[in-house]
Amino acid sequence: MITIDLKLFVTLSKYLPEDGGCLEIQKGTTVENLILDFGIPLDLVKLIFINGKKEDLGYQLDHNDRVGLFPPVGGG
């Protein structure tokens, strides 16, 4: 198992477990697996960033990764 820090932004935050964003997951889990495991509709996630860098759905999560999932924000 590995530990990651997950942050879900704006409307995605409701999918975060009540015990917070520090999670234990299986090593080798991809971002896509993570999104689906949490029941987040894939089309709501526009931007994935890991440790401050944009990544894609296929990224394999590593120990201590800081993961951010961001929806489309377009208001002015």
Added chain:
Amino acid sequence: MGTSGIEGRYDRNFNTLSLEEQTKLSASKVAVIGLGGLGGGVCEMLARVGVGHLTLIDGDTFEASNLNRQLLSQEHLIGVFKAQAAKDRINAINSEVIVKHLIEYLDESNLYERIKNADLVMDCLDAIDTRFMLQKAAFKASIPIVSGAIAGVTGQVTTILPGDKGYELIYGKKGGKQSKGVETKTGNMAYCALFVAALQSSECFKILLDRGDILQNKLLIAELWTNTFDIIDLV
């Protein structure tokens, strides 16, 4: 500096800015597209600091729901064109700024013509599909875009230079077909709008003055409930 010359107007800009930089700003031309929560704050800050030429574009009129956050909106201006209110506001705070206001919505047919003479365009739009159109027009005109967007208490800012991938990195290729984001569910708060407008204005000055670090190929994300501020490398 300028023509009508209120002496001392820019005293407090010094020595954050040099006289040479202040003069450069006076000669600069910026187009502000969208005069809502972001655009109202942006044009106020650009005019006060001393950008000499502003083109202010929006086809919309004020409604009651704008009053919670849009700096240019006032109770007695409900029903009035935002571009007219913006021009009046800028004239009142800095008569040295040459203001051109355009009461119209922009699309692929007119965007390029409206921005082609600007040095830089401020994206204060509220629709994602129009942002993609703006990028195309700005690339044709070879000018930078400083883009801001908000939803609730979350905001984002980036700078797009001609030839960059730009919005595709944020919204995806299919994002260009999408009009609205999650702001339709969250609404928008005044302090987030003005915070993002301030960051956009800062980017604008850095680009015009070729100074400091800009958010090219980076996205600054601010989330104000948790005081989270991230700068994401997009490439």
